[in-house]
Amino acid sequence: MDARVLIAKRAAMELQNGQLVNLGFGMPTQASNYLPDGVKVMFHAENGVFGVGPKPTASEAKADMTNAGSEPITLAPGAAIMDLATSLGAMRTGLLDVTILGALEVDQLGNIANWAVDRNGKWWPGIGGAMDLCYGTKKVIACLMHADKSGESKIMKKCTLPLTGKGCVSTIITDKAVFEVGDKVLILKEHAPGVTLDEIKRLTDADFIVAETFGEMKLD
């Protein structure tokens, strides 16, 4: 199974019935395709929608029906449209139950860095709404590849890049493993199919303990 699909599938299992959910761009957006049976959630779009529906057909698509990435959307029954200030206020005030975010780095303090890398001595690309999300949302799930292309661990003792949120991450899901964030230490809960504890140890910079229930990801 493709690593990104695995992560999206496992992340989707964190979603519970009746929640108001924001899926970050890239990998997390795929989670909406893998909702467990019987789990119904309401999707939030940063530009001002509660109740984003499935993708429209070409003929249904409208210039004035878009999500935060200016992608065409439909609206689910009971959807609401609001202005940008109210949408960002809902994020900041903690109305959202859970957000699944991509990340460049996460660490054992529950910090997440996903808005800036250094290019020509400048921070790029930008903050957008991620910092508001991390500040207000009760449950922040970070999704990322366990290590970068050169094999360096992205699950660190301490993030090196500018942070998006401090101590806000509760769950880290990678192509290798699932961690819960404990008190200044990670708790290894699951491994991806075919991945050994040693491999995880080799690829993880952060300190972690192994939960008794440690076992394989259950991707129904």
Next chain:
Amino acid sequence: MDARVLIAKRAAMELQNGQLVNLGFGMPTQASNYLPDGVKVMFHAENGVFGVGPKPTASEAKADMTNAGSEPITLAPGAAIMDLATSLGAMRTGLLDVTILGALEVDQLGNIANWAVDRNGKWWPGIGGAMDLCYGTKKVIACLMHADKSGESKIMKKCTLPLTGKGCVSTIITDKAVFEVGDKVLILKEHAPGVTLDEIKRLTDADFIVAETFGEMKLD
């Protein structure tokens, strides 16, 4: 002519074409009945309306069509309804061109007091939106009887009651006279029909100078 009608009529002459206007409760509300010919203004209602229209008939009246005093209203063509925060924001940010307000006291510094008297050692009745209006509105016109029932002047050197606005009044219209507010001094511009300069001097506590153009109110 009844003093209150005189004041309302003269106040209405201050309104100019194309202005966004807020009329305070009591006497000022009558000004809407005496708009000079050819002068079209848009009336603001504090609870969230631009474009308040004439009073409705009994059958037209609706529980959900009211002004800031919960009186029944109609809407003029081109009217807009907004939430309370936006309405108060429009007042605070100075979108309104002019407001005509009742007053308990005004003084030669352009201060106005209209929200509180001392009853049982407590300030009563309350601020409401008047302070926001006085803060933001470009032109504040104060309308009041020249003296109180015991003949004490309400046109003072310095207000004694809690202020609603500091140095915000530009024009004072009473049943006796019209003043402009100068630099720490009032400028007497007009007298009501039959009122002499001496009578105004006797009834005015504030320092004032007499404008060359001093003459009778022209109530066309």
Next chain:
Amino acid sequence: MSKFDNKLKTLDEALAVIPKTDSVIMMGGFVGAGEPTCCIEWLIQNKISGITLITNEPGLSGFGRAMLYKNGLVKEIISSHVGTTVESTDEYLKGNLKVEQFYPMGTWIEKVRAGAMGLGGALIPVGVGILDEPGLFAELKEAKTVIEVNGVKCFVEPPLRAPVGLVKAWRADEMGNLEYRLTSMNCNAMVAMACDYTIAEVEEIVPVGTIPPERVGTPAPFVQAVVKGLSLKEHDEIYRQHWLKIGKLVPEK
């Protein structure tokens, strides 16, 4: 609690969340307009006393909220006014109604908005040099911090939230989306977002999907309970009779 499950409740079920005494309730409405009248009735019948009422102004004499003061149920009002009703004036002047947090209306709504939107508070230039004049407002809560931002002096006003909010809307769907009608939104939509448990009293309940997404004044996730109040026709009639009685409407021949 689900953000979009069925939120229809009876008055008893919805208002059971309010403690018998010393509750803090934030309520929508503007003078007599857009008030949750049946919820108010319920508070009176159930003798919910010692209420701290956070509301834009006290209401309209002889109407809705005014009955709360009349029945001595409110111990403090956090508002922009205390004199719009005879009943609140009475309680206030008798010393039964505490008025310590007293704000210009624009300040009051911005404090509620700061509570609703998770802001640190509101920076308000209105009233600086007036409301902070030493001694003038001895009994008013005086911790008025003033800071200067870009040369403008403003009060640092903390946010206002409440555990329970009572709002009035025209109609709701079962999920809790609220639609407001004409001028009756006023502060209801803001109050609905500034409370932990928001109860919306509506004239009509409609199936999900009826309210166009663009007309949703308060999205469902902000609302915890929807209760059925009087009908639109009843409300229009009550107001019409009231206006005729106080001479605000001329009876048609």
Next chain:
Amino acid sequence: MSKFDNKLKTLDEALAVIPKTDSVIMMGGFVGAGEPTCCIEWLIQNKISGITLITNEPGLSGFGRAMLYKNGLVKEIISSHVGTTVESTDEYLKGNLKVEQFYPMGTWIEKVRAGAMGLGGALIPVGVGILDEPGLFAELKEAKTVIEVNGVKCFVEPPLRAPVGLVKAWRADEMGNLEYRLTSMNCNAMVAMACDYTIAEVEEIVPVGTIPPERVGTPAPFVQAVVKGLSLKEHDEIYRQHWLKIGKLVPEK
């Protein structure tokens, strides 16, 4: 200037208010949605350069606002992002696009709202302990004052206003009332209130009285000029083709 006279103008008439160089323009839009595309075209054709652009994010690559950076017309962007378009990224990394005022999106919109509503500024807890870490953002404008309100640390963020605002709405009446369509309000309504001279580009112009008062997204007094842009059909088609091209839409059989 009348708050409700006829505000219909040609692009030339409306945009004449923009200085040739070193203008400060606040613009609505969210990525590629709800952008005043014809006004943007006009800025490019008339080589309005040295623009300080106050906008939520830079826009969508190859679209609307992105063409401003492509043509080197923007010297500074005051925004929540700089990387949503290839063109802004290019200018930024080459050092042609100053990014000194860089905010979380929620902070940006609250600063604009403070400008619109005459507030002293905004008190924002988001980013405290991150954006003010010494040295991390040397080149970012660093005067980040932090105060504590009711135990919550927050940035004191000054308001944002601009002399000229360019917004996009669905339709307008001659008086200047604007109605927005579906998700394309985004920050347009707030930007419209935060500028001294607001120009609204619309798809349709309708007689006064057509837009229901409850559906007015920006009341006429906030708007100084209305210009006709592309039609709704044209916009829908442009977006549909774009989405098909970048694989966001599956062509129907």
